Amino acid sequence: MIAHSPTIFASVAWVAFIMAFCLLVVGRFDQRDGLSTVGAGLLAYALTYACFMQHGNAPLWLTYSLANTLLSLALAFYSASLFRINQRPVPWRLIICGPISMGLLMALLLETREPRMLAACAVLIAQCLLIIWWARANRIPGGRAHLLVMIGAGVSVFGILIRVVAILSGMAEEMRYDVSNLRQTISLSIGTVTVMMITLGLVLMSKERIEGILKHMALHDPLTELPNRRAIMEQLEREIERARRNRSMLAVAIIDIDYFKKINDTHGHLAGDAVLQHCARLMKARLRHSDSLGRYGGEEFLLLLPDTSTEGATIALDDLRSHIASSPTLFEGQPINQSFSVGVFCGIPGSQDTGTSLLGRADAALYLAKQSGRNLLRLAETWVP
Numbered sequence: 132m133i134a135h136s137p138t139i140f141a142s143v144a145w146v147a148f149i150m151a152f153c154l155l156v157v158g159r160f161d162q163r164d165g166l167s168t169v170g171a172g173l174l175a176y177a178l179t180y181a182c183f184m185q186h187g188n189a190p191l192w193l194t195y196s197l198a199n200t201l202l203s204l205a206l207a208f209y210s211a212s213l214f215r216i217n218q219r220p221v222p223w224r225l226i227i228c229g230p231i232s233m234g235l236l237m238a239l240l241l242e243t244r245e246p247r248m249l250a251a252c253a254v255l256i257a258q259c260l261l262i263i264w265w266a267r268a269n270r271i272p273g274g275r276a277h278l279l280v281m282i283g284a285g286v287s288v289f290g291i292l293i294r295v296v297a298i299l300s301g302m303a304e305e306m307r308y309d310v311s312n313l314r315q316t317i318s319l320s321i322g323t324v325t326v327m328m329i330t331l332g333l334v335l336m337s338k339e340r341i342e343g344i345l346k347h348m349a350l351h352d353p354l355t356e357l358p359n360r361r362a363i364m365e366q367l368e369r370e371i372e373r374a375r376r377n378r379s380m381l382a383v384a385i386i387d388i389d390y391f392k393k394i395n396d397t398h399g400h401l402a403g404d405a406v407l408q409h410c411a412r413l414m415k416a417r418l419r420h421s422d423s424l425g426r427y428g429g430e431e432f433l434l435l436l437p438d439t440s441t442e443g444a445t446i447a448l449d450d451l452r453s454h455i456a457s458s459p460t461l462f463e464g465q466p467i468n469q470s471f472s473v474g475v476f477c478g479i480p481g482s483q484d485t486g487t488s489l490l491g492r493a494d495a496a497l498y499l500a501k502q503s504g505r506n507l508l509r510l511a512e513t514w515v516p
C-alpha cells in the first residue's frame with residue numbers, strides 16, 4: 132500500500148503534538164522524572180513533521196534545513212531524557228553537538244541535493260547509535276523498558292539506511308518528502324513507529340525507576356539502609372524453607388544493643404541514631420555475601436547465617452560482638468561506647484518450625500544473655516529442652 136506522504140506527516144504531527152502536550156503538562160509538575168524532557172523531544176518531532184508536510188509548498192530552508200535540525204533536536208532531547216530519568220547529569224555539550232552540526236551542515240549544503248540528504252542521514256544515524264549506547268548505560272536495574280528505546284533507535288537506523296541506499300542508487304528524487312511511493316511509505320512508517328517506541332520506552336523507564344524507588348522504600352529501613360522488618364522476615368521464611376529442603380544448618384540471631392535507652396538519654400536521640408548506623412555498617416562489612424542482616428525493631432537486628440554450624444555461628448557472632456564493643460561511635464567528635472547481646476537459634480529447621488517459632492527461641496536466648504550481664508552471646512540449644 133502506498134500512502135500519501137504529506138498525509139502521513141500531518142497525521143503523525145497531530146498525534147505527536149497531543150502526546151507532547153500531555154507529557155509536558157504532567158512532566159511540568161515533577162521535573163525529576165524526565166517526562167518534560169521526553170515531551171520536549173516529542174514536540175520537536177511534531178514540529179519536524181509539520182515542516183516536512185510543507186515540502187514543495189514552502190522554502191527549502193524551512194522544510195529541509197529547519198525540519199532536520201528539529202528532528203536532530205528531538206533525538207537530543209530523547210538522549211537527555213535517558214540521563215534525567217536516572218537523575219544523572221546530562222552531557223549537554225556532547226548531546227547538543229547533534230542539532231548544531233545538523234543546523235550548520237544543512238545551512239552549508241542547502242543548495243545541493245544528495246550531499247545534503249546524506250549529511251542529514253549521517254548525523255541522525257550517529258545520534259541514534261548514541262541513544263542505543265546511552266539507553267544501555269542508563270538502564271534501570273531489573274527493568275526492560277530501555278530495550279524499547281534501543282530497539283526503536285536500532286530500527287530507526289535501519290529506516291535511515293534505506294534512504295541512504297536509495298540516495299546512493301540515484302533515487303534521491305524518489306525520497307523527496309512530497310513524493311508518495313512504496314519506499315517512501317516504508318521509510319516514513321518506520322520513522323513513525325520508532326519514535327513512538329522510543330517515547331513509550333522512555334515513559335516506561337521513568338515508571339520503572341519510580342517503582343524501584345518505592346520498592347526500595349517499602350523494604351528498607353531509612354536510618355540504616357538495611358532490609359526492614361518485613362523484608363528480613365520474608366528472607367527468614369525463605370531461608371527456613373531452603374534449610375529444611377536441603378537439611379542444612381541455619382543460624383537465626385537476634386542482636387540487641389545494650390543500654391540503648393541510656394545512650395539516647397545521655398547523648399540525645401541523634402547520637403542514638405548514629406550508633407545504630409555505625410553498628411549496621413560495621414556488621415554489614417564483616418558478614419558474608421550469603422548472610423542477611425535486617426533491622427528488626429528499634430535497637431534490634433535480625434541476622435540470618437545459612438549453612439552455618441553452631442561453632443561457625445558462635446565464632447562469627449563473637450567476632451562481631453567484640454568488634455562492635457571495641458569500635459566506639461564517633462558523634463560530634465565524641466566517642467560513644469556500645470555493645471550488644473545476642474541470642475541465637477542454630478539447627479536444621481523441623482517440619483513444625485516457622486519464622487515465629489525460631490525467633491521465639493532466639494529471643495529467649497537473648498533474654499538469657501541480657502540477664503547474664505549483657506555484651507554476651509547465648510545459644511538457644513544450651514537451654515531449650
Ligand SMILES: Nc1nc2c(ncn2[C@@H]2O[C@H](COP(=O)(O)OP(=O)(O)OP(=O)(O)O)[C@@H](O)[C@H]2O)c(=O)[nH]1
Pocket residue numbers: 354387388389390391392393395399400401402403404407428429430501505
Ligand atoms: N535514637 C533512636 N532510638 C531508638 C530508635 N528506635 C528505638 N529507640 C529507643 O531505643 C530504646 C530501647 O530501650 P530499651 O528497650 O529499654 O532497651 P535498652 O535500653 O537497650 O536496654 P537493654 O536492651 O535491656 O540493654 C528506647 O528508648 C527507644 O526509644 C531509633 O531509631 N533511634
